Amino acid sequence: MSIQQAPQVKSLNPPRRVLMGPGPSDVSDRVREAMAKPLVGHLDPEFLSIMDDNQSMLRYVFQTNNELTIPISATGSAGMEACIVNLIQEGDKILIGVNGVFGKRMADVAERAGAEVVTIEKPWGEVFSLAEVKNAWQTHKPKFLGLVHGETSTGALQPLDGIGELVHGDDGFLIVDAVTSLAGVPVMVDEWGIDAVYSGSQKCLSCPPGLAPVSFSQRAADVLSSRKSKVQSWYLDLSMVMGYWGGERAYHHTAPVSMNYGLHAALQQICEEGLETRWQRHDNLHRCLAAGLEGLGLQFMADKAHRLPQLNAVAIPDGVDDAKVRRRLLQDFNIEIGGGLGAFKGKVWRIGLMGDACGKNQVLTLLGALEYCLKGEGQKVGAGAGVGPASDMMLELGI
Amino acid sequence: MSIQQAPQVKSLNPPRRVLMGPGPSDVSDRVREAMAKPLVGHLDPEFLSIMDDNQSMLRYVFQTNNELTIPISATGSAGMEACIVNLIQEGDKILIGVNGVFGKRMADVAERAGAEVVTIEKPWGEVFSLAEVKNAWQTHKPKFLGLVHGETSTGALQPLDGIGELVHGDDGFLIVDAVTSLAGVPVMVDEWGIDAVYSGSQKCLSCPPGLAPVSFSQRAADVLSSRKSKVQSWYLDLSMVMGYWGGERAYHHTAPVSMNYGLHAALQQICEEGLETRWQRHDNLHRCLAAGLEGLGLQFMADKAHRLPQLNAVAIPDGVDDAKVRRRLLQDFNIEIGGGLGAFKGKVWRIGLMGDACGKNQVLTLLGALEYCLKGEGQKVGAGAGVGPASDMMLELGI
Numbered sequence: 001m002s003i004q005q006a007p008q009v010k011s012l013n014p015p016r017r018v019l020m021g022p023g024p025s026d027v028s029d030r031v032r033e034a035m036a037k038p039l040v041g042h043l044d045p046e047f048l049s050i051m052d053d054n055q056s057m058l059r060y061v062f063q064t065n066n067e068l069t070i071p072i073s074a075t076g077s078a079g080m081e082a083c084i085v086n087l088i089q090e091g092d093k094i095l096i097g098v099n100g101v102f103g104k105r106m107a108d109v110a111e112r113a114g115a116e117v118v119t120i121e122k123p124w125g126e127v128f129s130l131a132e133v134k135n136a137w138q139t140h141k142p143k144f145l146g147l148v149h150g151e152t153s154t155g156a157l158q159p160l161d162g163i164g165e166l167v168h169g170d171d172g173f174l175i176v177d178a179v180t181s182l183a184g185v186p187v188m189v190d191e192w193g194i195d196a197v198y199s200g201s202q203k204c205l206s207c208p209p210g211l212a213p214v215s216f217s218q219r220a221a222d223v224l225s226s227r228k229s230k231v232q233s234w235y236l237d238l239s240m241v242m243g244y245w246g247g248e249r250a251y252h253h254t255a256p257v258s259m260n261y262g263l264h265a266a267l268q269q270i271c272e273e274g275l276e277t278r279w280q281r282h283d284n285l286h287r288c289l290a291a292g293l294e295g296l297g298l299q300f301m302a303d304k305a306h307r308l309p310q311l312n313a314v315a316i317p318d319g320v321d322d323a324k325v326r327r328r329l330l331q332d333f334n335i336e337i338g339g340g341l342g343a344f345k346g347k348v349w350r351i352g353l354m355g356d357a358c359g360k361n362q363v364l365t366l367l368g369a370l371e372y373c374l375k376g377e378g379q380k381v382g383a384g385a386g387v388g389p390a391s392d393m394m395l396e397l398g399i
Numbered sequence: 400m401s402i403q404q405a406p407q408v409k410s411l412n413p414p415r416r417v418l419m420g421p422g423p424s425d426v427s428d429r430v431r432e433a434m435a436k437p438l439v440g441h442l443d444p445e446f447l448s449i450m451d452d453n454q455s456m457l458r459y460v461f462q463t464n465n466e467l468t469i470p471i472s473a474t475g476s477a478g479m480e481a482c483i484v485n486l487i488q489e490g491d492k493i494l495i496g497v498n499g500v501f502g503k504r505m506a507d508v509a510e511r512a513g514a515e516v517v518t519i520e521k522p523w524g525e526v527f528s529l530a531e532v533k534n535a536w537q538t539h540k541p542k543f544l545g546l547v548h549g550e551t552s553t554g555a556l557q558p559l560d561g562i563g564e565l566v567h568g569d570d571g572f573l574i575v576d577a578v579t580s581l582a583g584v585p586v587m588v589d590e591w592g593i594d595a596v597y598s599g600s601q602k603c604l605s606c607p608p609g610l611a612p613v614s615f616s617q618r619a620a621d622v623l624s625s626r627k628s629k630v631q632s633w634y635l636d637l638s639m640v641m642g643y644w645g646g647e648r649a650y651h652h653t654a655p656v657s658m659n660y661g662l663h664a665a666l667q668q669i670c671e672e673g674l675e676t677r678w679q680r681h682d683n684l685h686r687c688l689a690a691g692l693e694g695l696g697l698q699f700m701a702d703k704a705h706r707l708p709q710l711n712a713v714a715i716p717d718g719v720d721d722a723k724v725r726r727r728l729l730q731d732f733n734i735e736i737g738g739g740l741g742a743f744k745g746k747v748w749r750i751g752l753m754g755d756a757c758g759k760n761q762v763l764t765l766l767g768a769l770e771y772c773l774k775g776e777g778q779k780v781g782a783g784a785g786v787g788p789a790s791d792m793m794l795e796l797g798i
Contacts, residue, residue: 001587006459006670009452012663014445016437023653027438035657036435038415039426039607041735046413053408060405073609074473077652078634109633188400202653208438210472210609210655232631234508235477251740253476254422254601256609258434259658264411271405336440341650 017330018357020366021338022152022311023180024202024209025354027266031207034265035258042255050264051245051255057267061182061205061275062197062215064189068238070245071211071263073256076179076200079212081109082236083175083196084146086216087223090114093142094175097121097128101153101341102177106146113232118142124343125154125301125313130162137166144173150181152203153341155313155350156302157185164193173220179203182213183270184282184310184354195220201259204282204310206355207266210259214238266355282309284397285358289351292367292390296374296381301348310358312351313344317379322346325373333369360399363390416729417756419765420737421551421710422579423601423608424753426665430606433664434657441654449663450644450654456666460581460604460674461596461614463588467637469644470610470662472655475578475599478611480508481635482574482595483545485615486622489513492541493574496520496527500552500740501576505545512631517541523742524553524700524712529561536565543572549580551602552740554712554749555701556584563592572619578602581612582669583681583709583753594619600658603681603709605754606665609658665754681708683796684757688750691766691789695773695780700747709757711750712743716778721745724772732768759798762789 019026040047059069072082084106088094094115096107099122110117120136122128128147137145145167149158160176167174173195178187184204189197195217202209216224216238224231224239231237235253243250270278286309290300298314300307316322322339326349329335340348351366367386374381418425439446458468471481483505487493493514495506498521509516519535521527527546536544544566548557559575566573572594577586583603588596594616601608615623615637623630623638630636634652642649669677685708689699697713699706715721721738725748728734739747750765766785773780 001585001590003675004459004462004464006673007452007455009456009663009667009670011667012433012436012449012660014436014439014449014660017439017443019438019440021440024438024440024656032435032437034411036431037411037413038431039418039423040413040416041418041420041423042608044416044729044735050411050413053406056406057408060403063403065403074477074634075652075655078473081632081634105633112629112631112633186400191400200653208655208657209441209653210658230511232511233480234504234511235473235480253474254599254608256474256607256658257423258607258661259609259655261411261413262657264408268408268410271408274405276402330443336443 015334018335018362018365020352020357020362021336022350022352023200023354025206025352026357027206027208028269028356030269031262031265034261035208037261039257042257043249043251047257048249050260054260054263054267055245057271058213061267061270062187062189063191064215066189066215066217068216068221068242070241071201071213071260072236073253074212075209076198076212078236079198079200079214080106080177081233082212082214082238083198084109085113085231085233085236086238087144087173087175087196087220088113088115089227089229091116092144093118093140094144094146095120095136095140095142096146097133097148099126099154099156100124100148100151102148102151106148106177110146125156127156127158127306133163134166142172144175146175148177149187150178150308150311152180152311153344154301155308155311157181157306157308160192168193180308180311183278185279185308189215201263204354205266205270207262210256211263282353282358284399285353285360285363286312287397288390288393289353289363291393292363292386295389296370296386310352310354312353313348314351316347316349320374320377320379325377328373328376329369335366335369360394414733417734417761417764419751419756419761420735421749421751422599422753424605424751425756426605426607427668427755429668430661430664433660434607436660438656441656442648442650446656447648449659453659453662453666454644456670457612460666460669461586461588462590463614465588465614465616467615467620467641469640470600470612470659471635472652473611474608475597475611477635478597478599478613479505479576480632481611481613481637482597483508484512484630484632484635485637486543486572486574486595486619487512487514488626488628490515491543492517492539493543493545494519494535494539494541495545496532496547498525498553498555499523499547499550501547501550505576509545524555526555526557526705532562533565541571543574545574547576548586549577549707549710551579551710552743553700554707554710556580556705556707559591567592579707579710582677584678584707588614600662603753604665604669606661609655610662681752681757683798684752684762685711686796687789687792688752688762690792691762691785694788695769695785709751709753711752712747713750715746715748719773719776719778724776727772727775728768734765734768759793
């Protein structure tokens with residue numbers, strides 16, 4: 001037995017960034033400190049009580065009474081997969097709205113789960129009207145409808161009014177991607193008749209990435225218990241996972257203890273702020289940022305009526321070097337914004353205003369830094385063209 | 400829209416435990432502090448360099464040059480599922496050794512992935528001889544062999560000598576569960592011809608739970624690239640995951656940044672200690688603990704020749720209340736040990752000596768506390784019956 005030598009690596013020393021991309025978002029010191037609390041076992045009574053708290057706070061954030069409300073032990077995309085693989089059985093038909101990367105992803109996940117997938121498509125940045133969804137629903141007669149509430153690739157906010165009623169009228173099930181929307185705009189799971197919803201810890205919840213909150217209605221939970229075949233994923237099989245999160249506390253997998261600490265602190269901050277105040281904060285700051293971005297001559301990808309306040313996707317002006325600007329923002333100002341995904345790669349910047357990163361200082365700093373970068377790229381930008389309109393809007397809103 | 404009220408929960412205040420169960424294990428202050436470092440984006444150059452470090456240190460820990468060596472963004476069991484679903488295609492035959500909970504779990508996961516599963520079974524606590532494995536391999540002529548190196552439910556250490564050669568002689572593939580064994584006993588991935596191996600961050604790596612290191616040989620990686628069907632799990636599809644961990648840095652899912660910080664610090668500690676020293680430490684402390692446990696009259700479930708030093712499974716004496724003793728250890732001494740799983744539920748204690756929890760102080764404290772609890776249960780135990788032999792052994796070993 002000959003032993004390979006250990007590599008020499010430098011100790012961890014990550015810089016302090018301002019995270020204004022599509023996630024992860026900034027986390028508070030309180031959340032960071034929670035992540036560092038002493039580890040306890042995943043069956044320790046102290047941890048079980050933290051799990052209970054997290055479930056109860058997640059029910060509040062999702063605005064639901066759903067018993068099956070837990071954080072999946074993986075990142076947001078695993079939340080998507082958990083919803084799909086637990087509900088879909090071989091050959092089930094699902095209609096999915098595709099107007100960006102994440103609708104497309106849902107279709108891919110559903111196909112891998114053996115679903116018959118039909119899609120309704122819209123240009124990126126647009127949303128589906130109730131009439132369009134209704135038409136597709138009645139044409140295809142599927143069992144499931146999957147819609148992305150907040151399309152992180154385009155910044156579009158899909159209205160969900162009337163959708164639950166439409167789907168339930170035919171005994172169907174509504175699956176919603178609330179990865180970016182949750183805790184930034186209203187996500188009213190019970191009121192809107194959502195049957196399965198998933199999110200991620202790292203967006204407007206302002207917890208590090210690593211957990212995917214999900215919630216299933218009783219009707220959806222009944223699908224699990226009456227399945228004819230096993231869920232294809234052992235790890236995401238919620239009937240087994242709930243043996244741990246439910247009353248039985250049966251070992252399934254070892255829960256990510258520290259991540260649940262972080263989520264606890266993040267959710268507690270949301271409870272203290274209150275959802276309505278939080279939604280208003282995101283809306284207000286978005287208006288300030290939007291005024292500033294428009295002042296800089298930048299165009300939004302999504303129509304004003306359907307914009308996610310927490311994810312501002314704008315076109316990169318002609319002649320501006322995407323990578324260079326983002327690198328300069330990161331290196332000179334420690335600010336991260338996101339590039340475009342898929343069809344929007346190289347064409348779009350995605351500016352997040354999520355949770356703890358959604359504040360007046362961040363908005364003004366970013367707009368100032370962006371002015372600097374755009375000028376550096378030879379763009380004609382008036383002095384204070386971004387910061388001016390944004391601060392005017394702050395005064396107008398009285399924030 | 401009527402808003403449900405926010406729940407009132409107490410702030411997080413977990414106690415300081417000594418984690419001597421089957422995992423999670425104790426983590427150092429350095430690892431806890433790493434978990435709390437400022438968050439950066441998952442595509443930040445600073446994070447990409449942390450990823451490179453983690454890959455390079457994991458290669459050392461696995462003793463491999465495998466390019467495909469990464470931490471999966473979920474807990475250990477997802478590492479098992481990642482290995483299985485990426486390698487298995489519908490109808491592939493896999494032979495799995497079942498002598499405890501985790502072999503059984505592998506069979507379940509493989510069935511869900513569409514494999515034809517055949518098993519070779521042994522009583523819990525025993526291991527398979529090379530001849531037994533060879534016989535089953537030649538009888539069933541499968542494509543894959545799955546073995547649990549460290550069976551966490553029984554404390555048995557499966558010898559792997561000659562297994563790789565056997566399997567490769569027929570162009571087969573060897574999949575190994577190293578969740579509990581990695582970094583506590585030798586796991587020589589390249590030397591032993593292991594094609595796919597998975598572990599968890601929360602055992603002998605002494606990082607919080609939440610990541611599952613995996614490594615694939617080039618032959619196994621070639622299986623991925625020549626698959627005829629998509630991997631059934633989108634989240635665990637390594638051909639896509641490697642688009643992010645490999646050179647391309649293409650977005651797949653948002654990596655759990657803080658968990659990777661924790662892993663970085665934990666791996667760095669292992670590199671500094673050196674694997675050989677670490678293995679020796681686990682072996683030494685196990686000998687001390689075993690002397691003490693035997694002094695207390697406790698019987699091991701696994702034969703002396705095949706014991707995992709880091710997971711000591713012992714029979715609970717007749718007349719002793721399992722739950723009461725474990726509760727007392729936790730409440731009076733802040734020490735966690737594990738109960739039995741599956742067939743061993745209520746019959747076995749599992750005492751971990753993993754990573755940072757594997758030290759002289761922990762061994763003596765546990766043995767003293769166990770003496771106290773056994774006496775409290777009316778057992779006839781001599782004064783210092785555990786601590787005495789353990790300290791003698793420490794002196795004998797010169798540690």
